[in-house]
Amino acid sequence: MKFPHQVVLITGASSGIGAELAVQLARMGCRLGLLARREELLKQVAERVEAAGGKACIAVCDVGDAAQVAEATRRVEAALGPIDCVVANAGMGWARKRLEFDAAATEQLVRTNFLGMTNAFFAALPVMLARKRGHLVAVASLAGYQGLPQDAGYAASKAAMRIHCEGMRIELRGTGIDVSTICPGFIRTPLTDRNEFDMPFLLEVEAATRKLVRAIGKRRRVYNYPWQLWWLIKLGMHTPRWLYDAILGGQGAKMQAGRTQKYSNGLDPRS
Template identity: 45%
Template sequence: MAKRRAPTTVLITGASSGIGRALAIEYARRGARVMAVARREAELASLCEQITATGGSATHAACDVADPEAAAETVRRAERELGSLDMVIANAGIGGVAHASQMQVAAMARMIDVNVRGAMATLIAAIPIMLAQKAGQLVGVSSLAGRRALPTSAVYSASKAALSVFLEGLRIDLDPSGLAVTDVQPGFVDTPITEKNEFPMPFMWDAPKAARVIADRLQKAPRILAFPLPLDWLTALSRHLPYAVHASISRRMSSQR
C-alpha cells in the first residue's frame, strides 16, 4: 500500500471527547485544518482554543448526527469553511450494555440512530464532495466488538457490524474512483465510553496513543485498521470458533466482574 498525501482538511465527528478529540489534536498537530463536530459546543470550543493556542487550525460545529439531514448539512458546511474535504472520520458513537432480558426499545433505537444512521449519513454526504474533488478518504470508527456478538452487547455489536459491512460496501463502489475507505476497529481505549465498563478490558490504550496510531496507519489507507494486535488476532480467531465455544468463553470472561 503506497503512502498517501497527508490530509490538509479533516472533519471529525464525536470530537468533544475520547478518540475523536485526540484525533482532532493529532491532525491539527500534523498541520491539517480540522472541523470538530459533536453535540457539546462548550467542549468543542475549548478543544479549538487548545488547538489554536498551540499554532494549529480548528473550527467546530454543533450537530446531533442522529439527525441525518443535520449530519449531511454539517459535512457540506465543513467543505465550505475548510475549502475542501480531504478526510471525513465518522467517529461519533455511544456505548451501553444491557442483558437481553433488560433491553429497552428506545435505547436500541438511539444507539442505531447514532452509531449506524449517523455514521452512514456523515459518510454519504461526503461522497459527492470527494468525487468532485477526485480524491478523499472516508473513515468510519466501528469496533472489534463488531466481529462477533458479546454478552450484554447485542445492540452495540450489531451497530458496529452494520457499520463495518457498510464501509466494505462503500469501498467496493468507490475504489475505482480513487476514493479510499477505511474501517477503524479499536479494541479498548480509555475514554468516557469505557469508564462505565465493569468487565475486564485487556490491552487498553489511552486516546492519544490510539489517535497517533490511527493517523499513522491511515496514511496507507488500509481497508481495516484494527488495534491492538493481540485483540485483533483473538477476535479474528473467534470468528472461526463454533458458536458454543465462543458463547462459553465470552460468557465466562464477562462474568469475571
C-alpha cells in the first residue's frame, strides 16, 4: 500500500504504538515529527526512523500544554515542511484501586488524552486549512464506548476524543481535511504491561500498528479493532444495564484482586 502522506506528526512517539508507527512510516519514506516528554527515548526512536530510511525531528513537550504543543508543531514544520497528517496518539492510563477516586489524577487523564488531542489538532489546523489538505487521526480506544470500573476516567477521556472527532469530521467536510478515529482493543505496550487481568484478543504492537497504518491510508472515518473485541463491545452496548452492571461488577472484582496502584510510564499523575 502506498501511504498518502509525507510529513506526519506523531504525539506519544517515545514508546509503544507511537514509536512503532514512526518506524513503520519511516520504511514508507515519511518525514516524521516525534513529540513526547522523554527526550532520551525520542532520540532512540529518531535513530530507528533514520535507519529505516525516514527523516525525524524530535520535539520534547507535554501534550497537555497547548503552548508547548504549538511551539513543537512550529519546530517540526520548520524542519520537515508543512504537516500532512497529525496522529494524536499520546495517552496515559491509571490503574487505580477500587473506590479510590482522585480528582488530580482524573484531571491529568483528561488533560493528556483528550486535551492532548485537541492541542495537537488545533496547532496543525491553520496550515492545513490554508493548504486545503490534511488528515487528523486520533488514537482513542474501544474502552471509550462504555463505562468501565476502575477505568472510568480513561474510558471517559477516550469517549470524549471519539465524540469530538465526530463533530470535527462533519464540520471539516469540504475543507480537504479528513478526520479519523482509531479505536484499538488491547495491544501489548508499556501501557498494558501494568494490567494484571486477562486481556482478550491482545495484539502485538507490530501487527496492531500495521492495521493502524492501513486504516490511516484508507482514511477510515472510524476504525474499531480487533473485530472480535468490537463485536463483544457492541453486544455489551445492547445488553440491558442490569446485566451489564452484574457482568462488569464481577469482572471488576477480578481486576481488583491483587491490583496495586500503578501508572503507565511509572509517572504518578498526582505528582
